[in-house]
Amino acid sequence: MNSITESLIFRIPLSPESHAIAEQFAQQQISQQRAKEVYLNTLAVYIGQDFLNSLDFETNLENADCFNPVWRMAEDVADVIIPDLGVIEFRCVLPGEIGFLIPEFVRENRLVYVAVGFDESLDFCDILGFICLSDLTESDGYISLEILQPAENLLDYLMQLEAGRDFLLSNDPLAVQFRNVVEAETQEKSLGLMAAALEAIYRQSPDDGGNWRGKGGKVLAGDLPAVGKVVEERMAISTRDEVGTPVAETKSVSRTTQKLAKQLLGKLKEIWE
Secondary structure (H helix, E strand, O other): OOOHOOOOOOEEEEEHHHHHHHHHOOOOOOOOHHHHHHHHHHHHHHHHHHHHHHHHOEEEEEEEOOHHHHHHOOOOOOOOEOOOOOEEEEEOOOOOOOEEHHHHOOOOOOOOEEEEEEEEOOOOEEEEEEEEEEHHOOOEEEEHHHHOOOOOHHHHHHHHHHHHHHOOOOOOOHHHHHHHHHHHHHHHHHHHOEEEHHHHHHHOOOOOOHHHHHHHHHHHHOOOOOOOOOHHHHHHHOOOOOOOEEEEOOOOHHHHHHHHHHHHHHHHHHHHO
């Protein structure tokens, strides 16, 4: 993985308008600590919106959790929605910090986590890099800046996901079969996440049909990545009741679904290569 010093850093100025809205949201909080957190999160979100817009991605803040007054007061959240694709989480990195923590509330339903570095004056921010949710299933939630992908790679990654999503929505027989297999509710909420999960399987095992069937089948069954999910599952499986039965059992995936997953990944490989 490239270090931040070897990568491009995108520097984006903070507008007076973003500071004004951040101040407005901060004044609604019940403690100084919470007010500071909300202030910085709001600035990070506006930086994130500007960054994504500069990459020609449409964004939606109105429906983001961070613009919901209830979630903003209750949770540490800084999300920007890319319509019809998914949610990007922007995490604050203050001067002197070498990483950031992903809060429990945002450890799933995110495509990537982007590190936003603040200067002491809060006049500008740097996009330091990003990491994919699908690469964090064994993480404890703390992300070192050293493991981030370069910020300039985010455009290519999101375009990969768009291409995957477009195929899954197409009239190709495999895509139609996919939509018939995947539950409508899961499909509507998680199509971008499914594309991301399938992309991760392809990236980590570009020619491994066994992994394609097993891991891909789980994705089609609605088992989507989350930060620390593998660790939690291992802990649950190792915890047994008095008669020795595992507390948590692996969800069964039909052979038909596994076969479809392998075929889908084969088609997506052609698109992504």
